[in-house]
Amino acid sequence: MASYDVIIIGSGPGGYVCAIRCAQLGLKTACVEGRDTLGGTCLNVGCIPSKALLHASHMLHEAEHNFAAMGLKGKSPSVDWKQMLSYKETTIEQNTKGIEFLFKKNKIDWLKGWGSVPEAGKVKVGDEAHEAKNIIIASGSEPASLPGVDVDEKVVVTSTGALELGRVPKKLVVIGAGVIGLELGSVYARLGSEVTVVEFLDVITPGMDGEVQKTFQKLLKKQGLEFIMGAAVQKTEATKTKAKVIYKLRKDDSEHVIDADTVLVATGRKPFTEGLGLDGLGIEMTKRGQIAVNKEWQTNVSGIYAIGDVIEGPMLAHKAEDEGMAVAEVIAGKHGHVNYGVIPGVIYTHPEVANVGVTEEELKETGRDYKVGKFSFMGNGRAKANFAGDGFVKILADKSTDRILGAHIVGPAAGDLIHEICVAMEFGASAQDLALTCHAHPTYSEAVREAALACGDGPIHM
Template sequence: MKTYDAIVIGAGPGGYPCAIRLAQLKQKTLCIEKESPGGVCLNWGCIPSKALIGAAHLYHKAKDADSMGIRVGSVEVDPEKLQDWKEGIVKRLTGGVRGLLKGNGADLMMGSARITGPRQVEVTQADGTVETIEATKGIVIATGSNTIELPSFKFDGKQIIGAKEAVSLREIPKRLLVIGGGIIGLELGMVYQSFGSELTVVEALPDLLTGIDPECTKIVERRLLKRGATIHKNAKASGYERLADGSISVKIDQDGKQITANVDVVLVAIGMRPNSRELGLEQVGVKVDQRGFVPADKFCRTNVPSIYAVGDVSGVPMLAHKATKEGEIAAEVIAGHKAEKDWVAIPSAVFTDPEIATVGLSEAEAKEKGIEILVGKFPFSALGKAMAMNETEGFVKIIADKTTKQVLGVHMVGPEVSAMISEAALALEMAAFLEDVSLTVHPHPTLGEAFMEAAAHAMGSAIHILNR
């Protein structure tokens, strides 16, 4: 039987950083992956979707360039070449993961893992070979999550698809219906809308992007409608039938009425489910909750002390950067170092058009906690850099404790806010006050000035907009 200090199951954004950090800390480490290094994020999630989003944004900017005095002629998208370019990025990054594991001294084994004891893992490789491996210090579950399938919309890989297929379409759908008005559905839906698809969104709840600051989501919804989308809220797609011309007629129940939408492709984007099945967790006593998550404490330990869980499989928020941080924490704990989940807040970015980025408390959450707040807000329409980019929709909003002026949350919608939110996350981690942000000199002209001005606005001292 092979023996390692630690075994990491999964080579996604939680697993491979965990394995790398373990190896850096001189732990003999094995990382097991059943599909492809990089997990969902690198192979068909974060990275490929952002490649398509970047291309869609460039395409849309080129079509609108005439308003800036730039004539580019006919702008067309070649979906075959686009997919080849995207797949090249994925190949480079997944190859990079292999190289990083090897370069740091961690072993990578391809196969399906099953935990057979508190310190034992059984691996079934592609050729059917089964091997049992021992971990003397710990096993880390980093198996991530997968798309949820609707019983009435079983994936066929062509016309009824999930996110995995949606990032690999080699033909732009003429008419696309997205079931689910959440992050995945709107990010990918807006990509194909930019490329010319007629977009229909069906959302079961009263609002799109539920859980995100409603002022931010309204900006995105307005952009969707401006570009011709049809949005059905408080609605459910109940089924479909295939028509003689090869298209699909989707039945939608909304407010007690049934309507139909004839489309060419249906993207089911109703969320992700943790990959905790078939790991043998119940047999070794690891607790799994009703939703399939594997609860872990601040040290990433499950209820079985030698078994750890990180990333999507361990609970929300299901974000790649949260998984990476947890993977590093688990590695340090296993290696005997002092580490724990002690962050103030996890930032989040939504790559719709325009982007949304948030960190910390919302206005509603602060009020629920009984905190009196100050709110500062600065619109991109008043910012020179945003005007120069011809992207003026959106704003930066900062929320602070009214008494202490400590920053509690920041919510942004607009150009490149996914890059800007890191400064706000640092402000929360450093327990910054409104004065700290407003007195920090930001270079001009930049988008980041909006954060400084929003903080000043909360205190009634903004320069470039009127104060309340």
């Protein structure tokens, strides 16, 4: 029986980052993973492969819509779907092999198989039991579905099946207007699919800033995505090659049917804790099926911790990474910290959408006095040169102190631009601090500075 200081169950971003940090801190570390490759959902069937397809399909969009205007003439490229999937698989392999290399470099043992915790201090993998002073559950999440919607991963698919379809569907129906549905819907719309998004609520991307929701939906409509809002899906009916989605409109309870070649179920994710043996251990769970933890990510059972998608908070890879590093610090006797108020969110469509901190709706609800600084990318020289003038940067700051409370970006490279504001918020900066910081010209980042200026006397280029 092998003995470790720490055993982590799950090798996704939370798990593998936690394992590396534990090893760096001098702890004898092992990581349990049942897949043939490391990296969890994110690297294998989530973040990384979807970004590969988003990038490839965006290149096609640029060739079809913008190349000629730039003087790049020639026949528009055709889509070799099998080659595009091969490119995606190569991207996955490069990343998962990279994690395997980091495990070897940091002397982390990969315990291959599915893990369970028969008792505190022990982890069982297959028929083998291993001792651990500390156990960290980082088993991630799985797609959630709806009653009456039977997923076969061929015609009715989750994000996993949508990343490996046999062909580009002529008609794709996406159930759910959240991040996953809009990203993958964008991929297939660029590749020629007729994409219809069916959403229960009256807005897309629930929880985001209202102005962002409206602008983002308009831009996606311009790109060919159709939306049916306020629609409650009742069921799907599938054959080997086709499907029907039956839904009711909430406003009048009328029933409707829409045909599809493929249905993507993108109604969120739920914690994956099956087979871990949590019931037998008496580990407390939340009402939503998450593992309950304290401020140091410890469960009610001594020596057992949990991080990432299995606990409360946004299901984001970088949130799991931060928690993984923090819990490693705690176990090593140091101070682990995660600032949950400064965790960015990004949607990798084109334009990208990014946010951090509070929304304007949340500020109104709490009655806090605030000011808004906003700048359109149409006033940004680099964006106009690159056919990327859609969208804006919006900064929310406290009215009396000018401290930045949140930011929301729709536009080019939004997922990268948001981090300047994250750093500012981490250090308690004011909008004026951003406004007085020199930004290189011409860059997209100048739009961030202009939005910060708009919190004061006003932007220069608008």
